[in-house]
Amino acid sequence: MCQQWWRDAVVYQVYPRSFADSDGDGMGDLPGITARLPYLKGLGVDAVWLSPFYTSPQHDAGYDVADYCDVDPRFGSLADADELIARAHGLGLKVIVDLVPNHSSSEHPLFQAALAAPAGSRERDMYVFRDGRGEHGELPPNNWHSIFHGAGWTRVTEPDGTPGQWYLHIFDTTQPDWNWENPAVHELFASILRFWLDRGADGFRVDVAHGMVKPEGLPDATVDAAGLIDVPEGEVPVYFDNDGVIDVYREWRPILDEYEGDRMLVLEAWIPEQRLPLYIGHDKAHQSFNFGFLQARWGVETMRAAIEKPLAIAEAVDSPTTWVLSNHDVIRHASRYGFAPDHVFGEGLARDEVPDAALGLQRARAATLLMLALPGSAYLYQGEELGLPEVADLPDELREDPSHKRAGVPGRDGCRVPLPWVHDAPAYGFSPTGASWLPQPPAFGELAADLQDGVEGSTLEMYRSALRLRHELDLGVYGDGVRFVEDVPAGVLALEHAGVLVVVNTTDAEVSLAEVADPADAVPLVASAAGASDVIPAEATLWLRRP
Template sequence: MSESVFLSGDENWWRQAVVYQVYPRSFKDSNGDGLGDIKGITSKVDYLSELGVDAIWLSPFYPSALADGGYDVADYRDVDPKLGNLAEFDEMIAAYHAKGIRVFADIVPNHSSDLHVWFQEALKAEPGSAARDRYIFRDGKGENGELPPNNWPSHFGPTGWTRTTNPDGTPGQWYLHLFAPEQPDFNWDNEEVIEDFKKTLRFWSDRGVDGFRIDVAHAMKKDMSEPYPDIKSYDMENIPLDGSHHLFDRDDVMEIYKGWREIFNSYNPPRVAVAEAWVPAERRTRYASPETLGQAFNFDLLSAPWSAKKFKKTIEFNLELSEKSGSSSTWVLSNHDVIRHATRYGLPKKTNFEKWVMTDGTSPELDREKGQTRARAATMLLLALPGSTYLYQGEELGLFEVADLPGQVLQDPMWLRDGMTRKGRDGCRVPLPWEKTGSSFGFGSGSAHLPQPAWFAGHSVEFEEAQEDSTLKLYRAALKLRKELLTDETLEFVPSKRKVVHFVRPNGWHNITNFGKKPVALPAGTVRLTSAPLVDGKLPGNATAWITT
């Protein structure tokens, strides 16, 4: 392993950090094979340094058959050879640390790949064996065990159970997978599983990884006692608030995270973690506790409409939660699992996004100008809030969702497993455009693993570098100014018009966002940055201004 530059400094660096999510396979391809890779990420360290982010978060880069975009992990302590190797990973860490940028890794603890050595061993082992106890195997129902143990579904439909075939070719037991069949769930009552993940956390921390994003953090621990409850949906409203659900948000998962916290705190500065926990907001603070993971994603704005009332209410609520947990809030508008926010804000209210994608983005019609304008305003608002902001690759270019990907190129397991009724998430995972021309707009020397639309040329880094009012330059300016203005983690809302959100930070940093259509007067002070040009000194509709007093 090469000597990494281990970053020291304030142990609370993460509380108001800006973290940039890298989806490795779609970021930058260094060798022309159509897949982004570790060397490609290293090659863009100057770009991300100039952008002004504090950390990058890498979506899974582990060996994987890509049954679910890399979230089917075959080896938790290695790099997928299609993306690079550990030596190249060490070089990447050193390059980003040299620029003062920290690195998060994505940990996928609920399930492994079916190609994981443990699962392959389990398939060859006898029912009741130690190998099978690392996962969740059960006998089937029916006269010959031909029916699944219960009716639990998969997130990728229609069933969460798959039957195995014994070494002699006869039908065997069933195993649980809350996601794809290629993603068997671990048994988190098994001590070997618990200890192996501790080993994984130390492995990457020792290589210089500064933090971890915990995938499906609300799952893992399960109550597999019979009789099994009838579960037809995993919608959040079906999860009780007392930690008693058989599969999700169980109180006993916190014991796992307390063990992880001991590992995190053994480093200086302590390693950081953020939970992807799709749980009722009242339960989110448990994941963000200093005794557990320390921070949890706030996804509330991912589903919020463009509304001053909704944004203000969401901000107030999440700041209250952060105060209760002792953590800082996390703000996010886009990630690898949702429609890009420039698209969401350009579609009519109450649009069903899944149905819209199934029309190849033609009905209803997307208002690109409105979506772009609102997205710029929303990002500036987020960056002014107390807490940390998570950006998703390409949003700094104002990228829209690629909704017209043809069925034959789709990679998301939702597409086939749901009978081709949902296109899934590939539209936000299309490789980035770095140049105005080329077979993949500078992503690589050849084609990309997902086709890019022609309009990517006008959103490429090369194109936006030459435009004074580009979204890229707005992001750079906002992130630079944010570092200058950063202050205590509090704000005060200023009484304002119904369609305006106006708050001020302790040092006189005002954020004014106009959610309406008519221009509004700005308060006295120095205008430091706006998401759109002022109109006769007033802030136009769908725009944000930062003012200092």
């Protein structure tokens, strides 16, 4: 790879509680991850991104942090974190840790101190506290809603037992928002960055990276005729994407630059595309997730647009785009693609939404090969290399997503079910005791890593082949850019990059290779589906090398 490793890296997201359980309590942990690092090295990735493993009451799967500089006992200890980082580095893998700067847990000592202190105190000023509206302060300070449904404010009981101020929580009530107008909050997070950089972290994935700084005066959001908050398509709520957030990254960048090894920031910023360049640059963040590719429906027009726009932005800001198809917050793409392109998804997959599993996996493999051929960095979500589907049939009493608890929607637990490693072992090899914090469906056993290992045509081996070729052919490097091939049959997307012709057949019928390229002038490298050498199978992607 090039000197700035993050420019073309393949990063594998580990969701710690669901990756590998070493002690048999049914919850994944850091020693479990460390033991499986050789698997990730063999897969062919360059870096590991760890979702939060910090001390937390786990009301939002660790994104409610009670101590940013320690490890939750469920996952291990700081010594285990040090061992994981050292082992990863020994294997040549970088380590990215999650940073959650928009909010903390309500159990964070600083929030507990704020609750115990009076209004107007320096303790309260660490968070967003406000007096309520109405004659007796009985109404919230404004009309903001929580991302997890319901009001965005909760009223506290003051130390003397009387109803008091309100605190802001854009997410769960147990996730109070930090007050980024307070310099002490800036100092706190600078120290957190240094803590993990000193321990060897190679970068940070910034959660809710467009949050933090709220608009001056905390104005009401616009509402529609029904009185509901109105967010026009392509825009974000008023409490997101305020310019002050960008200044935070200007503060953080020099800190990362002090350290050797190209330490980096990748942002989870759900913002309008035209705003993205403001967050990225030599004095700000290194890169931000490209969610347009993840959201693109199956089809030539949508997929091409989801490639062209990010590439144009990347060129404008001199920062490579990122490509991603699944993560811990969205329905797994092996299931998303099993529906018609116009299917309307809610928050998670409902039990009565049954995808065509075979079609979904077929398209997911094809989309993955397209993604891995593109210049920039690619982010994989644990288990996608096994072709894991979303799990819709989970008992409601076991679901932990705050959205499910607050609004009854399916939520995100369906993409967080523990991984299957061994088909005939307890919990499919996830845990030595057979314990699992969420139940694994029988279909997971059929997709277990040991059943796919070394099996030609398996999803696991397709990923390994594609990642090996991606590195050998420098497909992640921008080079001369991407050129789309225009004279191709309807339903076919074809592009050339780094001497490789990538052909995606989005139709339900095979297409003759001769209609896209001269078979004598194109050597097949890897395909997402088996087929004759002179055709591109239905719903499939093929890589061809120009001699």
